[in-house]
Each structure stands twice: as structure tokens, then as C-alpha cells.
Amino acid sequence: MPIYTDILSIIFIRNTEDNNDIIQKFRRTREEVYNTVLLQGALRASHDKINPRYLISAGAALYKPGRLDDALTAYRYAEKRLSSYPGIQEKIKDIETELKEKNEDKRS
Numbered sequence: 001m002p003i004y005t006d007i008l009s010i011i012f013i014r015n016t017e018d019n020n021d022i023i024q025k026f027r028r029t030r031e032e033v034y035n036t037v038l039l040q041g042a043l044r045a046s047h048d049k050i051n052p053r054y055l056i057s058a059g060a061a062l063y064k065p066g067r068l069d070d071a072l073t074a075y076r077y078a079e080k081r082l083s084s085y086p087g088i089q090e091k092i093k094d095i096e097t098e099l100k101e102k103n104e105d106k107r108s
Contacts, residue, residue: 052078
């Protein structure tokens with residue numbers, strides 16, 4: 001369970017009975033965790049114009065709650081930085097397929 005987030009870190013604790021009091025008092029939401037990952041990814045990506053890992057992390061954090069368009073954008077920026085990085089093209093294709101299916105479902 002995430003119990004703390006700030007600009008530099010996320011602290012997790014095991015979800016056990018012994019930790020219930022701490023979890024009840026300090027538990028962070030998924031949104032807070034994703035926001036921390038996104039903030040870090042954006043800050044670091046703006047300073048390091050070569051490394052795609054920050055953008056890949058941002059893409060994953062955006063994908064998890066279903067923000068497919070934003071996730072696709074992050075992965076495309078990562079691809080521009082290093083197109084040979086393993087898995088980037090696959091993630092882009094997967095998200096494009098998901099978006100296409102989602103749009104087809106809306107039309108039906």
C-alpha cells in the first residue's frame with residue numbers, strides 16, 4: 001500500500017494487519033501515486049533529452065488509468081528519443097489498436 005508520496009519518492013508498506021493503523025492514517029490514492037510518477041517523468045525527461053525511460057514510465061502511468069491518448073503521446077516521444085529501445089513500438093501498436101477498437105465500439 002502506498003503511504004507517502006512527494007516529488008522524489010513513493011513509500012509502500014505491506015498490507016498486513018500489523019500495519020492497519022499506519023495504512024488507515026497515511027494511505028495514498030492511486031491517483032497520487034500516478035501523479036508522482038508523471039511529475040518525476042516530466043521533470044526528468046525535460047532535463048535528459050536522450051533517455052526514453054522517463055517517458056516510458058509516464059506512458060505506463062497514463063495507460064494504467066485508461067488515458068490512452070496521453071499514454072500514446074508519451075510512448076511516441078520515447079520512441080523519438082530511442083526507437084530501438086525494447087518494447088516501445090509494441091506498446092505504441094497495442095495502444096493504437098485499443099484506441100481503434102474503442103472508436104469502433106463508439107460507432108456501433
